[in-house]
Amino acid sequence: QQAMSLARVFCHLHGYLQPISNAQIPLVSVLTRTQNNVKHWQHTAPQPTSCRLQLQEECLELSYGGLVMHFDYVWLRDHCRSASCYNSKTNQRNLDTANVELNIHPTNYRVDDENLFLTWPDGHVTRYNLSWLAQNSYEGQKQSAMQPRIVWNSDIYTSAKVPFANWDKFMTCDEELKNFLSNFLLYGIAFVEGVPSTVEATETVTRRVSLIRETMYGKMWNFTSDFSRGDTAYTKLALDRHTDTTYFQEPCGIQVFHCLRHEGTGGRTLLVDGFYSAGQVLKKTPEHFELLARVPIKHEYIEKVSKHQNHMIGIGPVLNVYPWNNEIYMIRYNNYDRAVINTVPHDIVKRWYVAHRELTTELRKPENELWVKLKPGKVLFIDNWRVMHGRESFTGLRQLCGCYLTRDDVLNTARSLGLQA
Ligand SMILES: C[N+](C)(C)CCCC[C@H](N)C(=O)O
Numbered sequence: 296q297q298a299m300s301l302a303r304v305f306c307h308l309h310g311y312l313q314p315i316s317n318a319q320i321p322l323v324s325v326l327t328r329t330q331n332n333v334k335h336w337q338h339t340a341p342q343p344t345s346c347r348l349q350l351q352e353e354c355l356e357l358s359y360g361g362l363v364m365h366f367d368y369v370w371l372r373d374h375c376r377s378a379s380c381y382n383s384k385t386n387q388r389n390l391d392t393a394n395v396e397l398n399i400h401p402t403n404y405r406v407d408d409e410n411l412f413l414t415w416p417d418g419h420v421t422r423y424n425l426s427w428l429a430q431n432s433y434e435g436q437k438q439s440a441m442q443p444r445i446v447w448n449s450d451i452y453t454s455a456k457v458p459f460a461n462w463d464k465f466m467t468c469d470e471e472l473k474n475f476l477s478n479f480l481l482y483g484i485a486f487v488e489g490v491p492s493t494v495e496a497t498e499t500v501t502r503r504v505s506l507i508r509e510t511m512y513g514k515m516w517n518f519t520s521d522f523s524r525g526d527t528a529y530t531k532l533a534l535d536r537h538t539d540t541t542y543f544q545e546p547c548g549i550q551v552f553h554c555l556r557h558e559g560t561g562g563r564t565l566l567v568d569g570f571y572s573a574g575q576v577l578k579k580t581p582e583h584f585e586l587l588a589r590v591p592i593k594h595e596y597i598e599k600v601s602k603h604q605n606h607m608i609g610i611g612p613v614l615n616v617y618p619w620n621n622e623i624y625m626i627r628y629n630n631y632d633r634a635v636i637n638t639v640p641h642d643i644v645k646r647w648y649v650a651h652r653e654l655t656t657e658l659r660k661p662e663n664e665l666w667v668k669l670k671p672g673k674v675l676f677i678d679n680w681r682v683m684h685g686r687e688s689f690t691g692l693r694q695l696c697g698c699y700l701t702r703d704d705v706l707n708t709a710r711s712l713g714l715q716a
């Protein structure tokens with residue numbers, strides 16, 4: 296019974312959520328509806344785009360560029376971009392959506408080569424640019440990625456020979472920053488070389504990209520294996536691949552590492568593209584991908600050392616996907632910080648362990664591991680929603696400084712430079 300109800304929870308949006316097992320199978324939707332009472336308009340303009348519009352009873356159907364799209368009428372009224380409905384200076388809606396009749400239907404329409412004009416019952420006319428409609432259709436979004444990426448294993452990343460940014464240029468030239476961010480968005484990691492080996496310079500280099508996300512570890516942190524905090528990061532032990540701050544409701548988006556000093560052996564950094572491995576699971580066992588994307592898992596940070604009393608809890612699936620296109624956008628993977636699982640019935644929990652094992656097997660394949668030795672001067676930015684990090688055990692004095700960044704601000708900087716983020 297419990298299992299049944301959980302299954303129902305997972306499926307209750309089924310009409311909308313495409314089963315994940317069908318993800319990445321391109322949508323081919325052929326609609327051949329020719330009812331008599333359907334208002335019908337054939338766009339016959341010779342070139343360059345052939346497009347067909349139908350005002351059906353339920354919605355507007357637009358065929359454009361090989362895609363059949365549907366727009367609900369209340370949606371169309373809500374998205375009127377006229378001056379009285381929308382403030383184009385601030386890009387904010389003026390229209391009070393609550394005043395729109397939910398079963399609204401246009402009383403008249405007209406088209407020209409580029410636009411559709413709808414007249415509403417109160418006489419208000421809305422103009423829709425056809426390519427704007429095409430760009431904003433659900434069917435279009437469902438087929439496209441929010442974020443273009445290159446997923447990698449060690450060979451793919453190494454042979455891409457992604458250039459490092461250079462500190463001087465990075466600080467003064469927007470083109471260098473843009474190239475850096477473009478690489479960061481594509482691969483989920485990026486380096487800046489030639490940075491002075493101080494906490495201050497590390498802060499300066501990160502401030503060029505984003506605001507710093509302050510956490511209970513502070514703003515900039517600079518740590519050694521001194522056991523000063525209740526976490527194994529503050530030891531000399533090896534750490535298996537993981538993402539950080541899985542115990543936050545919103546895990547930190549980006550982590551910055553700068554090794555200021557190491558006199559000893561070992562201590563290399565391990566990087567693994569979690570999206571590559573998740574993609575392998577999707578390809579091989581889609582139902583495992585689905586379980587990892589649906590079963591909520593708790594992570595927890597409990598620290599009780601004299602000055603530091605912290606208790607953090609974050610809940611969410613291991614794989615986070617956008618429901619309309621099943622694109623993965625965040626992976627939460629930290630076996631050290633994973634808390635007691637008590638929100639999942641026993642039969643589903645068993646299947647979840649099997650799925651988690653498959654993901655772990657993928658993540659641990661040696662060909663997926665990129666090992667780097669961080670050196671003073673070389674600052675590493677890691678997409679903590681995508682790329683796992685770990686470290687080899689070490690000897691001697693090793694000092695690592697860095698910080699977390701607020702994801703929104705990193706993406707904001709990227710967009711301001713014209714990148715898709
Ligand atoms: C980076 N810094 C040393 C400040 C904190 C490390 C946090 C480690 C924690 N187990 C986690 O994975 O979130």
Ligand SMILES: O=C(O)CCC(=O)C(=O)O
Pocket residue numbers: 528534539564684685686695
């Ligand atoms: O010491 C390192 O290289 C990294 C440790 C770690 O995982 C962290 O600080 O988040």
Ligand SMILES: [Fe+2]
Pocket residue numbers: 528537538539684
């Ligand atoms: Fe970590």
